[in-house]
Every structure is written in C-alpha cells, then in structure tokens.
Amino acid sequence: MKGPLVTTDQLLEWSRENPEGLAIIDCRYDLQDHLLGFFAYRESHIPGAVYCQLNQDLAAKPGEQTGRHPLPSLDELEHAMGKLGVTMEKKVVVYDDKGGAFAGRLWWVLRYLGHPQVYLLDGGIPKWIAEEKPLKEGIEEGKGHVFKSFPRQSLLVTKEEILEKLQSPLMLLVDARAPERYKGEVEPIDPVAGHIPGAKNLFYQWNLDEHGCFRPKEELLELYSSVIGEVEPSQVVFYCGSGVTSCLNLIAMEYLELYGARLYVGSWSEWCRTPHLPKVFKE
Structure with missing residues (x-):
C-alpha cells in the first residue's frame, strides 16, 4: 500500500x-x-x-x-x-x-x-x-x-495567521471534531462550545470504517471533495480540539494524494481561550 x-x-x-x-x-x-x-x-x-x-x-x-x-x-x-x-x-x-x-x-x-x-x-x-x-x-x-x-514550518498555522486570513478565499478552515461539538451543541472538554468562523466540518471518524480501517479511496475522495471543493490542498487548514485528532484528516489528505494541507495545533482549545478572537456559538 x-x-x-x-x-x-x-x-x-x-x-x-x-x-x-x-x-x-x-x-x-x-x-x-x-x-x-x-x-x-x-x-x-x-x-x-x-x-x-x-x-x-x-x-x-x-x-x-x-x-x-x-x-x-x-x-x-x-x-x-x-x-x-x-x-x-x-x-x-x-x-x-x-x-x-x-x-x-x-x-x-x-x-x-x-x-x-x-x-x-x-x-x-x-x-x-x-x-x-x-x-x-x-x-x-x-x-x-x-x-x-x-x-517544515509550512505545515504549521498560528492563530495570528488564521485571524489575518479569516475572511480570505486563500484559506479554508476544516474542523475535525464531532458535528455536535462543531455546532456548539455540546462541549465535553473545553470551556466554550462553538467553532472558528467560516470553518467547515469533517469529523475525523468519517475517515474510518466500522473496523477502524481507512475507507476506500473512492469514498474518501467523494467525502473530501464535498467539503473542500476546488480549494487547493495547500490552502486547507485542519483543526480539532487540541491538534491531535485532526492529524487523521491530514493523513487522509495525503492518502488521497492531496498534498500540502496544514495544521492549526492550538485548535479550538486555544482559540476559545483567547478573549478577542471571533467565535461562532450554537447554531
């Protein structure tokens, strides 16, 4: 493989x-x-x-x-x-x-x-x-x-860079947490529920089948295309709660030969703790 x-x-x-x-x-x-x-x-x-x-x-x-x-x-x-x-x-x-x-x-x-x-x-x-x-x-x-x-510093994104490009078409944020956490309906770990403005949702567990193995490439390509569209992979930034489970989405991107996506390590747990940063609460 x-x-x-x-x-x-x-x-x-x-x-x-x-x-x-x-x-x-x-x-x-x-x-x-x-x-x-x-x-x-x-x-x-x-x-x-x-x-x-x-x-x-x-x-x-x-x-x-x-x-x-x-x-x-x-x-x-x-x-x-x-x-x-x-x-x-x-x-x-x-x-x-x-x-x-x-x-x-x-x-x-x-x-x-x-x-x-x-x-x-x-x-x-x-x-x-x-x-x-x-x-x-x-x-x-x-x-x-x-x-x-x-x-490879190009694989990292800081909260300052995200804030600067928040409204820019040159960056697509993708939240890898469960849909209910992304929507702000529940938050079992961090102090504030919600997500970063403009972010789309692609739950990291959607990469896997019922046995914990990666789904076939064709299925994953359809899933990722529905979220990312025509955006260049290098303009995609993944985050989750703390920069851990979103790495599975980065692996999936490379598995699909979509190279160059980046990680916001601080993720929601950093973003939600920083007072001046904009947030989307329960939808």
Whole structure:
C-alpha cells in the first residue's frame, strides 16, 4: 500500500526483513486516564514497539491561553524522537487502538520534523490482534539516538495567521471534531462550545470504517471533495480540539494524494481561550 498507510502484513514483513531499519511506536492513549494507554502497551504490544505518551512526548505543558496539547520546542521534540529510537534513515510505523486518532499526532510531528518515511498502521493493533499476529508483553526501550530535524514550518498555522486570513478565499478552515461539538451543541472538554468562523466540518471518524480501517479511496475522495471543493490542498487548514485528532484528516489528505494541507495545533482549545478572537456559538 502506498504511504502514508501501511498494512499489518507489510509491517510484519518489514519487521522480519530488516528490524534494525524499523522503528515501531505504540501511541495508545486515553484523554480521561493518561496511563491507560501505557498499561495496555505493557500488557501486550507489537514486538519491537516502544511506547510514546501524548502528554509527555508530543505536547508541551499548556498555559492559560494555549491549546491543551501545544507543540513542544524543536529541542524537546528532537530529544523525544531520539529517545524513541527514531532516525531519519529508519522507517517509522505508528499505531494505536483508535484508528490513528492519537498515533496521527506522532505521524504529523515526524512529517513536520522532516522525516521522509513515517506510516500509520491501518487498523492499528485491533486489526493486528484479530489476525493473530505475534504480540509481546512488557516494556521495550528505544535505542537512543541523536535526532536532527529539518522542520517544515509550512505545515504549521498560528492563530495570528488564521485571524489575518479569516475572511480570505486563500484559506479554508476544516474542523475535525464531532458535528455536535462543531455546532456548539455540546462541549465535553473545553470551556466554550462553538467553532472558528467560516470553518467547515469533517469529523475525523468519517475517515474510518466500522473496523477502524481507512475507507476506500473512492469514498474518501467523494467525502473530501464535498467539503473542500476546488480549494487547493495547500490552502486547507485542519483543526480539532487540541491538534491531535485532526492529524487523521491530514493523513487522509495525503492518502488521497492531496498534498500540502496544514495544521492549526492550538485548535479550538486555544482559540476559545483567547478573549478577542471571533467565535461562532450554537447554531
């Protein structure tokens, strides 16, 4: 399968052919119980996988007017990737048990850092288990490396840039949260319900079938065309609650060979905490 996805069979083949040239990273996580993913990893994981924790490895400490999962500094990200055993020469496969809802953040971070070979395991560990592929207990440590990034700043969008282009035809905002959160009907996590003015809605779970695998390309192309229309991919900006699940939409864009879409990492959790920014409340 052409990237950014890799099948379970392909991963098994890679792990047998050249395990030294492969980094497998387990990203299971739960927003309500931050240790749940680690406990699940320790109980059973794909052989060779190390564990990456969203709050510790992929997000900085939030401030009063930041999102819930702000992007760490480049030094912090390079240190985290080196600790996980990632090098630019290795293929990297990331997975979780939510169709990529959390692993997608690591996929995006590595693309942002300039890594050329990062893949999301399609179907994640549930598919791996269903196919009775090998599993391992305990904790595995990455072989520490010095990771040097080549950041692609063009993949990032700040709230200042969004505010500047809010009425511009040169930017299309797409909200990846559930429709009821986008519409402002409910807000289970952040202090204010609603969305950024002008944003369209494309729920990240619409990328997946009932088994947590990516839907066929033809179906996804129809879905994305209905939202994006004729807008150039490089003018599309995705956001969600905190710059995590929207990464799954960015993976889908690349899967559809629509390259150049960007991420607003701060997302709604940053936007709604900033007093002067315009907001659309319950429709």
